[in-house]
Amino acid sequence: MRLCLVNPRNSLVSLTRKSCWRKYRVWKPLGLLAVAGLTPSEWEISIIDENLDVPDYEAMPRPDLVGITAFTSQANRAYKLAGEFRKRGVPVVMGGIHASMCLDEARRHADSVVTGEAESVWAQVLEDARQGRLQPVYAGQHASMADIPPARHDLLTGGYAFGSIQTTRGCPLDCGFCSVSAFNGYRYRQRPIAKVVEEFRTIREKLVLIVDDNLIGISTKHLARAKDLFRAMIRAKLRKKWICQATINMGDDEELLTLAAKAGCKGVFIGFESPTAEGLAEVGKKFNLLKHRDLRASVRRIQRHGLIVLGSFIMGLDSDHRGIGERTAEAADHYGVDILNALFLTPLPGTRLWDQMKAQGRIAADAFPGDWDYFTLSFPVARYKHLSWTHILQEMDTCNRRFYTVAHICRRLWNSLRQRRAPLFLLVSNLSFRSNIRKDRDLYKKLDVLRGPALIG
Ligand code: SF4
Numbered sequence: 001m002r003l004c005l006v007n008p009r010n011s012l013v014s015l016t017r018k019s020c021w022r023k024y025r026v027w028k029p030l031g032l033l034a035v036a037g038l039t040p041s042e043w044e045i046s047i048i049d050e051n052l053d054v055p056d057y058e059a060m061p062r063p064d065l066v067g068i069t070a071f072t073s074q075a076n077r078a079y080k081l082a083g084e085f086r087k088r089g090v091p092v093v094m095g096g097i098h099a100s101m102c103l104d105e106a107r108r109h110a111d112s113v114v115t116g117e118a119e120s121v122w123a124q125v126l127e128d129a130r131q132g133r134l135q136p137v138y139a140g141q142h143a144s145m146a147d148i149p150p151a152r153h154d155l156l157t158g159g160y161a162f163g164s165i166q167t168t169r170g171c172p173l174d175c176g177f178c179s180v181s182a183f184n185g186y187r188y189r190q191r192p193i194a195k196v197v198e199e200f201r202t203i204r205e206k207l208v209l210i211v212d213d214n215l216i217g218i219s220t221k222h223l224a225r226a227k228d229l230f231r232a233m234i235r236a237k238l239r240k241k242w243i244c245q246a247t248i249n250m251g252d253d254e255e256l257l258t259l260a261a262k263a264g265c266k267g268v269f270i271g272f273e274s275p276t277a278e279g280l281a282e283v284g285k286k287f288n289l290l291k292h293r294d295l296r297a298s299v300r301r302i303q304r305h306g307l308i309v310l311g312s313f314i315m316g317l318d319s320d321h322r323g324i325g326e327r328t329a330e331a332a333d334h335y336g337v338d339i340l341n342a343l344f345l346t347p348l349p350g351t352r353l354w355d356q357m358k359a360q361g362r363i364a365a366d367a368f369p370g371d372w373d374y375f376t377l378s379f380p381v382a383r384y385k386h387l388s389w390t391h392i393l394q395e396m397d398t399c400n401r402r403f404y405t406v407a408h409i410c411r412r413l414w415n416s417l418r419q420r421r422a423p424l425f426l427l428v429s430n431l432s433f434r435s436n437i438r439k440d441r442d443l444y445k446k447l448d449v450l451r452g453p454a455l456i457g
Contacts, residue, residue: 241264271285
């Protein structure tokens with residue numbers, strides 16, 4: 001039996017990513033590698049990542065089952081692909097966060113939909129597919145982390161700078177724009193450390209992205225587990241360099257930082273979200289709002305351990321006015337962030353923000369499924385309270401141009417050289433973001449389709 005697993009591309013994002021930096025910006029579809037890890041050996045598995053290449057599907061051996069995953073921005077392409085396979089009589093199962101949050105929509109395009117985490121239902125899906133009696137919906141439960149088999153890292157090699165691995169699921173925090181808790185739950189679940197280390201050894205790439213939404217967690221118990229994980233990684237001499245996502249509390253614990261650095265940590269994505277207290281309150285970013293929180297000092301503490309800090313900010317909050325672009329770049333600069341990733345506020349299905357904006361009629365790009373293409377976080381898809389479409393694009397442009405001037409990049413590079421903080425990674429990332437500014441601007445001009453009465457201003 002042949003199983004073909006597909007990660008669909010998004011043509012709008014692909015346009016901006018055709019560059020020599022692409023392999024640093026294309027992440028492995030770990031979800032598909034994990035599903036492959038759940039699949040028994042009698043199935044012959046092929047994995048296609050359309051972000052690298054779109055194959056000639058007609059020329060491929062006909063699969064017995066196709067599994068397609070999709071984030072919201074990939075949903076439109078996922079449905080088109082599903083339609084093509086189904087025309088050829090190949091049954092299609094869809095899964096992933098978008099299909100889970102928009103079940104009725106996904107059901108119209110696939111023979112079957114897996115909602116939630118696949119571990120509890122995948123064996124049944126395969127058995128039913130083998131017998132030609134796929135059910136319309138399989139409701140996956142939150143998996144027991146001890147039972148998750150390792151992902152099949154051997155199935156997708158080449159074309160990526162980073163391998164990837166997951167060590168925890170779920171997030172106890174509740175940021176209004178984020179769908180992690182709706183998909184993986186509020187309970188912070190951790191994989192057994194020995195299994196994580198064992199899987200790490202099967203990753204070929206020297207660089208690894210730990211995909212956990214928050215690697216260190218928030219409680220004393222969570223932090224203790226993170227420290228144990230780092231100790232085990234040090235003992236195992238993995239010789240990997242890795243980056244992760246965490247909350248700003250990572251900067252509060254010197255022992256944690258020392259162990260992370262020794263275990264190979266080179267950088268951490270941190271959501272700063274907004275330069276204003278009103279903005280932080282609006283998105284519900286409690287950690288950044290703590291009374292005595294000094295974000296600049298927290299960033300410095302992290303950097304002193306040789307780590308790069310990648311700061312993420314959101315633009316288009318109800319509390320944002322003209323000037324937010326300048327203000328965001330200034331804040332990122334003041335905090336000492338090494339790489340700035342500024343994104344448009346995007347109401348993703350499954351979030352409180354979606355419910356709120358939908359109820360208020362503020363989803364501007366709403367011709368679905370076609371408009372899902374714009375839900376990449378790099379297009380303004382909503383009606384923003386104080387910023388028209390033209391204005392928010394100007395603010396984003398100002399923010400990026402202000403942060404990624406040659407002089408600023410040189411200063412950050414000098415600092416990272418002085419402090420021995422992955423200068424090459426910092427330079428490549430900064431130049432990659434800088435090269436995207438012009439491409440994004442050209443793209444927005446081409447996409448005037450989003451202008452007009454649908455949007456304010
Ligand atoms: S944005 Fe990060 S911290 Fe907030 S709920 Fe999502 S995963 Fe948790």
